[in-house]
Amino acid sequence: MIFKASPAALRRPVKKFVSSRLALCVLLAVLSASFTSSAFAQEDWIKTGTGLGVEKIRLAAADFKASNADPKNADLVKTFNDTLWNDLDNAGIFDMVSKSFYPLQAPGQPSDIKFGDWSGNPVNASMLAFGSLGAVGNSATVTGWLYDVKNTNSPQVLGKQYQDAATSDAVRVIAHKFADEIIFRLGGGIPGIAETKIYFVSSRTGHKEIWSMDYDGANQHQVTHLGSVALSPRISPDGSRIAFSALTKNGWDIMMYSLDLNRTVAFPHFGATNLSPAWSPDGLKLAFSSSRTGDPEIYAVDASGGNLRRLTEAKGPDVSPV
Structure with missing residues (x-):
C-alpha cells in the first residue's frame, strides 16, 4: 500500500527546516560580531601622556x-x-x-x-x-x-x-x-627647575608690590617696599635684576631692582607714562612703552638706561613689547 502525502504535509517540514537554518545563521552572525567587537575592544586603544615608552x-x-x-x-x-x-x-x-x-x-x-x-x-x-x-x-x-x-x-x-x-x-x-x-x-643633562623663582604682584600689604616665591609656591616674601603701585616685573636673563613699572611722584616710571644688592638702583626717568618693560634675550637691552611723544610707542634702551631710541612710528598706542 502506498500512502500519498498531501501538498500541505510536504511543505511543513521544508518550512520548519528553512526557519531553523535561518535562525542558526542569525545566531552565528551575532556570535561572530560579539567576538569581533571583543577583539577590537582589546586591541583598539590609545594611551596618552608624557614620557611614554621611557622607563622611569x-x-x-x-x-x-x-x-x-x-x-x-x-x-x-x-x-x-x-x-x-x-x-x-x-x-x-x-x-x-x-x-x-x-x-x-x-x-x-x-x-x-x-x-x-x-x-x-x-x-x-x-x-x-x-x-x-x-x-x-x-x-x-x-x-x-x-x-x-x-x-x-x-x-x-x-x-x-x-x-x-x-x-x-x-x-x-x-x-x-x-x-x-x-x-x-x-635626567640626561637637562637642568631642573627647583631653584626657579617666580616674581609676581601682590596687594596683601595694602599696596601693589613685587613679591617672589619658589617654584612650588613656598618661601613667599616681599621684594619692593614703595608704598605705591608696582607692576609688570621682568627678571633679567642673568637673574640679577628686576625691571618693573611703578607709580612714582613723577608718574609711571620704569624702575630697576638689584637682587644682588637687595634694593632699587638708579634708572633714568623718561617723562610721561612708561610701562611694560621687556628684556632682550642677551640682557643688554630693555624695551618698554612710553608716551613721551604723545601716543604710547615702543622704545629701547641699554640695560643701564642709556641710548634711548624709538622703535615704532605707528599712529595709536603701541604697548606690551614682550
Missing part, C-alpha cells in the same frame, strides 16, 4: 639624618626632607619609592649603607639619595650623596656639601640645589 628610574630618597644634637636640627631636617622629596617627585622623571618600604635605619653616610636592603625587595631601588644635616651656631651644613645601589663596586654618582644659614629658608634653598643636581645627573 626607581629612586629612593632616604630622610637625611641630624649629624649632631643641636636643637635646631629637628625643624631644619624636616624642612629639608620634605622639600627634597617634593622636588624629586615633581620632576616627573622618577619612580619614587614609597618611604613605607624603606629599611628602619636610614643611612647618614656611605658606611651606613647596606646595598641589599635598598636594591632588593621590597624597596627595589636603582638609585638612593641620602645624607646628613647639622646646625652649628647660625650655620647649617648639609652633606648629600646619590648612589647607584645596583653597582656595589662603584656606586657613587654624586657627592655634594652645602653650607648656609641655619634657617628654614636657607635649608629649602639647599634642598632645591641638591634636587636639581640629581635631576641634572639622571
Whole structure:
C-alpha cells in the first residue's frame, strides 16, 4: 500500500527546516560580531601622556639624618626632607619609592649603607639619595650623596656639601640645589627647575608690590617696599635684576631692582607714562612703552638706561613689547 502525502504535509517540514537554518545563521552572525567587537575592544586603544615608552628610574630618597644634637636640627631636617622629596617627585622623571618600604635605619653616610636592603625587595631601588644635616651656631651644613645601589663596586654618582644659614629658608634653598643636581645627573643633562623663582604682584600689604616665591609656591616674601603701585616685573636673563613699572611722584616710571644688592638702583626717568618693560634675550637691552611723544610707542634702551631710541612710528598706542 502506498500512502500519498498531501501538498500541505510536504511543505511543513521544508518550512520548519528553512526557519531553523535561518535562525542558526542569525545566531552565528551575532556570535561572530560579539567576538569581533571583543577583539577590537582589546586591541583598539590609545594611551596618552608624557614620557611614554621611557622607563622611569626607581629612586629612593632616604630622610637625611641630624649629624649632631643641636636643637635646631629637628625643624631644619624636616624642612629639608620634605622639600627634597617634593622636588624629586615633581620632576616627573622618577619612580619614587614609597618611604613605607624603606629599611628602619636610614643611612647618614656611605658606611651606613647596606646595598641589599635598598636594591632588593621590597624597596627595589636603582638609585638612593641620602645624607646628613647639622646646625652649628647660625650655620647649617648639609652633606648629600646619590648612589647607584645596583653597582656595589662603584656606586657613587654624586657627592655634594652645602653650607648656609641655619634657617628654614636657607635649608629649602639647599634642598632645591641638591634636587636639581640629581635631576641634572639622571635626567640626561637637562637642568631642573627647583631653584626657579617666580616674581609676581601682590596687594596683601595694602599696596601693589613685587613679591617672589619658589617654584612650588613656598618661601613667599616681599621684594619692593614703595608704598605705591608696582607692576609688570621682568627678571633679567642673568637673574640679577628686576625691571618693573611703578607709580612714582613723577608718574609711571620704569624702575630697576638689584637682587644682588637687595634694593632699587638708579634708572633714568623718561617723562610721561612708561610701562611694560621687556628684556632682550642677551640682557643688554630693555624695551618698554612710553608716551613721551604723545601716543604710547615702543622704545629701547641699554640695560643701564642709556641710548634711548624709538622703535615704532605707528599712529595709536603701541604697548606690551614682550
